[in-house]
Amino acid sequence: MRLIVRSDPRHLELTDPDSPWLRHLASLVAGIGPAAAAVELSFVDDATIRRLNRDWRGRAEPTDVLSFHYGSETGGLADADEDPEGEIIVSVDTAARQAAAGGRSVAEELSVLAIHGVHHILGFDHEREADADAMAAAEEPYRERLGAWFRSRSERS
Numbered sequence: 212m213r214l215i216v217r218s219d220p221r222h223l224e225l226t227d228p229d230s231p232w233l234r235h236l237a238s239l240v241a242g243i244g245p246a247a248a249a250v251e252l253s254f255v256d257d258a259t260i261r262r263l264n265r266d267w268r269g270r271a272e273p274t275d276v277l278s279f280h281y282g283s284e285t286g287g288l289a290d291a292d293e294d295p296e297g298e299i300i301v302s303v304d305t306a307a308r309q310a311a312a313g314g315r316s317v318a319e320e321l322s323v324l325a326i327h328g329v330h331h332i333l334g335f336d337h338e339r340e341a342d343a344d345a346m347a348a349a350e351e352p353y354r355e356r357l358g359a360w361f362r363s364r365s366e367r368s
Contacts, residue, residue: 212244215251222254222303232318235360239353243329248296250332252325257304275305276324278331299328319361326353
């Protein structure tokens with residue numbers, strides 16, 4: 212699955228295509244879903260994600276990540292030559308708070324949330340305990356690979 216990162220003027224440092232963490236995230240996402248599929252990834256602030264969460268889920272509060280599954284047959288918001296399966300929207304503000312609380316870098320937290328969003332687009336959910344367990348199990352190998360990659364980067368610094 213291809214990852215299409217959308218630039219947000221407020222978060223340009225996160226959308227640098229030469230960023231090592233973003234290239235690593237894209238390589239992980241490539242191994243999760245169908246090779247021909249694509250998903251969009253956008254970074255926003257708490258105000259934006261709060262509005263989206265209110266409009267689409269009826270919850271007037273910020274959240275860390277929202278995922279929207281479009282399906283390749285319905286098009287989406289990508290360029291005309293793309294046909295995304297869905298869109299992942301991550302709040303940088305919430306991710307930064309969660310990263311600080313969890314002892315991770317913001318880039319690692321953003322990566323974990325993106326992997327979580329991809330799994331939602333592929334049909335996983337966590338509303339019921341059994342579904343949450345299945346989703347966690349599917350995400351775990353990618354979380355482990357992310358953690359190992361980020362640890363190796365910080366150990367070399």
